[in-house]
Amino acid sequence: MRTTPAIGPARWAISTIFLLNGAGIGLWAAHVPVVQARAGLDTGVLGMLLLTIAAGAMAAMPIAGWLTAHWGTRRTTLRAAFLFALTTTLLIGTSHVAGLFVAAFAFGAANGALDVSMNANASEVEIARGTPTMSSFHAFFSLGGLIGAAGGGLIVEHGFGDGRGALAFSVVAIAAVLLTARRVLNTPPHGTGGSHFALPRGPALFLGLLALLCMAVEGALVDWSALLMTERTGATPGSAALGYSAFSIAMAACRFAGDRLTVKFGSPTLMIAGGISILLGLLIAVISTHYALSAVGFALVGLGAANVVPLIFAAAANIPGTAPGVGVATAATVGYTGLLLGPPVIGWIAAQTNIAVALGILSLAGVVIAFNAGVVRAHGSAR
Numbered sequence: 001m002r003t004t005p006a007i008g009p010a011r012w013a014i015s016t017i018f019l020l021n022g023a024g025i026g027l028w029a030a031h032v033p034v035v036q037a038r039a040g041l042d043t044g045v046l047g048m049l050l051l052t053i054a055a056g057a058m059a060a061m062p063i064a065g066w067l068t069a070h071w072g073t074r075r076t077t078l079r080a081a082f083l084f085a086l087t088t089t090l091l092i093g094t095s096h097v098a099g100l101f102v103a104a105f106a107f108g109a110a111n112g113a114l115d116v117s118m119n120a121n122a123s124e125v126e127i128a129r130g131t132p133t134m135s136s137f138h139a140f141f142s143l144g145g146l147i148g149a150a151g152g153g154l155i156v157e158h159g160f161g162d163g164r165g166a167l168a169f170s171v172v173a174i175a176a177v178l179l180t181a182r183r184v185l186n187t188p189p190h191g192t193g194g195s196h197f198a199l200p201r202g203p204a205l206f207l208g209l210l211a212l213l214c215m216a217v218e219g220a221l222v223d224w225s226a227l228l229m230t231e232r233t234g235a236t237p238g239s240a241a242l243g244y245s246a247f248s249i250a251m252a253a254c255r256f257a258g259d260r261l262t263v264k265f266g267s268p269t270l271m272i273a274g275g276i277s278i279l280l281g282l283l284i285a286v287i288s289t290h291y292a293l294s295a296v297g298f299a300l301v302g303l304g305a306a307n308v309v310p311l312i313f314a315a316a317a318n319i320p321g322t323a324p325g326v327g328v329a330t331a332a333t334v335g336y337t338g339l340l341l342g343p344p345v346i347g348w349i350a351a352q353t354n355i356a357v358a359l360g361i362l363s364l365a366g367v368v369i370a371f372n373a374g375v376v377r378a379h380g381s382a383r
Contacts, residue, residue: 006185009183010183011129013183014121014122014137014185015136015137017081017118018118018122018144019141020085021084021118022141022143022147023169024084024085024088024148024173025144025145025222026145026146026147026222026244026248027092027148027165027169028091028092028107028148028152028222029145029149029223029226030148030152030153030244031152032046032223032226034237038095039095039100043355044347046347048101051347052105053108053340054108055108056108056110056112059112060108060112061115061336064113064114064117065333068117068329070189071189072188072189073118073121073124074184074185077117077121078177078181080118081173083109085169085170086170086174087106087111089167089170090103092161093163093164093166093167108340116333120328120329120332121185125137125185126317128185134310134313134314135256136255136256136259138255138306139252139255142248142255143248143252145244145248145252146245146249149245150245151165151169152165154238156241157238202319204316204327204331204334205330205334207316208316208334209334210335210369211309211313211334211336212334212337213338213365213368213369214274214278214305215309215335215336215337215342216342217362218339219338219343220343220358221244221298224343224347224355226240226243227240228285228356228359229291229295232355233289233290233291235291239291240291243295245295246299249299250300250306252302254303254306258270258306258307262307270308273304274303274307274369274370275365275368276304276366277300277304278300278305279364279367279370281303281304284297285359286360308369309335312331312335313328315375346362349361
């Protein structure tokens with residue numbers, strides 16, 4: 001199907017939102033050691049802070065679903081993007097412990113609402129285009145993570161990790177949202193009653209659980225990769241951002257090629273390769289004592305995880321008897337539970353053992369993904 005003039009700008013507008021979301025997450029990842037040191041948090045308390053972020057997101061996700069049903073995905077996405085930009089600065093710039101937990105809840109709520117609404121909007125754009133596009137949207141998120149992590153590392157190294165660098169990000173992000181707002185696809189709301197999301201069950205639930213495992217890996221690297229690098233390899237806080245940067249570079253590159261790879265090799269083959277790469281990459285990262293080799297491990301994880309979630313979302317959009325947008329939104333809601341709850345769970349395991357053991361256990365997620373790769377063919381995403 002030929003892309004209409006209205007859909008082309010809409011694609012790039014929502015891609016910009018994905019990029020800004022990834023940049024904010026990457027910026028936070030680079031600041032985690034700085035925030036921990038400034039507030040005097042031990043590993044256990046930091047894990048509780050991450051759990052607070054997850055709690056905020058989980059509280060906001062069903063509300064975001066209700067809002068997309070009543071406002072439409074465009075309006076919900078734009079408002080969530082503004083809140084995300086503001087709360088990123090609030091979280092990074094707060095030093096008082098009590099205020100830090102309030103900021104963490106607000107940041108999590110804004111991120112959770114944005115995750116759900118922008119993926120729902122992206123699904124509408126993909127349907128309107130009539131061709132696979134989801135991998136490219138997630139590629140922009142990964143590219144944003146790279147920009148945020150690399151920029152965050154420079155900000156920290158040059159002494160602006162007190163919140164001034166994050167404030168500059170908020171200004172740029174808000175300006176970008178304002179410039180692209182009119183081009184975000186505007187479709188009629190799904191209804192005036194009930195939620196935009198079906199209760200997780202059946203195929204959508206199973207696809208969501210696989211997405212949960214992949215997103216748990218991604219979330220763990222956001223919050224714990226820098227700490228693993230500093231503790232295991234002795235890297236400086238600025239250099240420790242290399243781990244998440246390598247992960248983001250590999251993920252972005254593979255996602256930009258994701259649609260073509262799917263056509264050439266098929267969805268199940270990419271899922272199997274992805275699970276194996278996640279397993280090997282995490283094991284390399286936690287065993288190595290040199291930061292460069294650890295970064296190579298994180299890059300392998302990025303290559304493996306790159307197209308797992310987009311393939312799962314594509315399958316969720318093709319579940320018989322389920323509207324495409326509802327299937328994607330349901331799988332995304334379950335999946336993002338892993339992104340949000342994975343880091344605090346890893347923090348708890350790390351407090352009982354150490355961060356290397358915790359991330360080593362997480363590598364088993366790759367095994368589960370590889371063994372269940374056929375599910376994407378069963379629900380229509382294989383090409």
